[in-house]
Amino acid sequence: MTKVDCDVVVVGAGFAGIYALWKAEQQGLSVRGFERASDVGGTWYWNAYPGARCDVASYNYAYFFNSDVVREWDWSDVCSRQGEIQQYLSFVAEKCDVTRLITFDTRVLTTTWSEEAGLWTVRTSGRETVVCRYLVLAVGALSEPKAPDIPGVDSFEGEAWFTSSWPRDSEVDLKGKRVGVIGTGSSGVQCVPEVAKVAREVVVFQRTANFVTPTLSGPMDPELVEELRADPEAVRNGLRKTYGGNQPLYIGSDRFSELDEEGREKALWHAWEQREVALAFWDSHLPDANAAISEFIRQRMHEVVNDPWTADQLVPWDHPYGGKRPCKSDVYLQTFNQPHVRLVSLRETPIEQIVSKGIVTSAEAFDLDVIIYATGFDALSGPVRALNITGIDGMAMNDQWADGPVNYLGTMVHGFPNLFLPSSAMSPSVLSNMATLAEQQIDFIFDKIRWLDEHGQARLHPTAESQEFWRDETLRYAKRVPGALTTDSWYNGANVPGKPRRYMVYRGGFSRYNDACYRELEEGFPGYEVLPGRAA
Ligand code: NA7
DSSP states (O other), X not given: OOOOOXXXXXXXXXXXXXXXXXXXXXXXXXXXXXXXXXXXXXXXXHOOOTTOXXXXXXXXXXXXXXXXXXXXXXXXXXXXXXXXXXXXXXXXXXXXXXXXXEEOSOOEEEEEEETTTTEEEEEETTSOEEEEEEEEEOOOSSOSBOOOOSTTGGGOOSEEEEGGGOOSSXXXXXXXXXXXXXXXXXXXXXXXXXXXXXXXXXXXXXXXXXXXXXXXXXXXXXXXXXXXXXXXXXXXXXXXXXXXXSOOOOOOOSOGGGOOHHHHHHHHHHHHHTTOGGGSSTTTTSXXXXXXXXXXXXXXXXXXXXXHHHHHHHSOOXXXXXXXOOEXXXXXXXXXXXXXXXXXXXXXXXXXXXXXXXXXXXSOEEEOSEEEEOOOBOOTTHHHHTTOEEOGGGOBHHHHTTXXXXXXXXXXXXXXXXXXOTTOTTBSGGGSOHHHHHHHHHHHHHHHHHHHHHTTEEXXXXXXXXXXXXXXXXXXXXXXXXXXXXXXXXXXXXXXXXXXXXXXXXXXXXXXHHHHHHHHHHTTOTTEEEEESOOO
């Protein structure tokens, strides 16, 4: 009989992983955690580039399962910076006493299911082999950096840094240097203004312009903090009843379709001043409202950039608001008004190659001391694919996902019993509050485990029909979102050359998602195959 080392293995020590470790112990399960970084934090460990911060409000982007944590932690800003979020996660891990469960600096290399034993075998870079009953891959949605797909990357003789794995043990000194930044998603948008503060020259290489709107940054409202602290449990339950896992802001209460021109303009300005222009109308998600919001933001973006050519390039004319991940910054666009900051439009003059001295486009050679790659991630499915997962009958996850990820309710895959994937594809994931999602998914996962134990069952996995239904459901909701299927984006895999194109975010809303999960639990898992007999 195979020896079981622990009930649960949790891979990853970000929001979901930390909570999963705590939850396992609360449920009386033995658990071990593995984390490839040297500390907790997940995304907030690695993305330590200058300017990195969260664009979801701190008062919601936090745990609510532990009232002491809610009451003891003070956020310094509504939009927390990376360092503060990582400190918060360390604080929670210590407070919940889970750090001792984690083996750091250790990558999981392979995970293999034995149908006979009903167990998972996890092999790590530390040459350890751990056998467990349940495997929780809390590896995040944006943790597998996209390889830079530009010829000559290795020939550059200056310094090269990635925003997605910014060095933490040494200072990156950009003072007085000529710095090139490739990429203008959230990471590029956040780091360019910081780089411009110290560098002698900054050249920003932009392929696709993104929507950039003001942040919610500012001091926390003491009344709101009191409200959150009064009843964290109620906040927690309330967040799960919303569309995005955030407290609703009730900004635009009128329907776009029922307002005249003047009313629409007024609603747009009101929402803009509240720094949530996307919520200008009750029906902001409908195409006409979305088009008006998109146009309004384009005008606001255009008017803050002095040079007309640069302004034209920085405005996203080619996709509607929300087709790609919109960015938030109060200073990014204005940075291009500084004389030492220059934009290069790769649509007009593409990069031909990177050479020893810098970057060569079809029009010009740029000599640089430093290149910063803010080129993004193999998002959502990438971190799971990196783990070499083998399920029933030797089926590789990567083969099953050859045409794109499939799963049921964003957490389990047919043919991979007792394997759980929080934060992965086909959940509200990156279009919801990831902290709310982490708690909800981990609760759902451990509720499943409890249900199995209570019912004397050993394993479950979704049926093939359930996951086909869920794939279609995800597509059905994506079709309703302007630009979701027509814009190249990491939401649909288009950012990684060769990656199958499949919309990977469930847009039906958090509340509907939560209801669908708990309906399964209440009805005894009709969408799953449940197999009896305890594991070895
Ligand atoms: P993103 O949003 O994927 O942005 C990556 C950027 O890099 C984007 O502007 C890309 O242009 C650009 N890119 C990628 N590859 C290339 C090449 N080969 N040449 C030129 N430009 C390139 O990643 P971020 O890290 O900024 O943000 C990820 C998420 O983290 C963010 O949305 C938040 O949720 C937190 P493209 O748009 O593909 O034309």
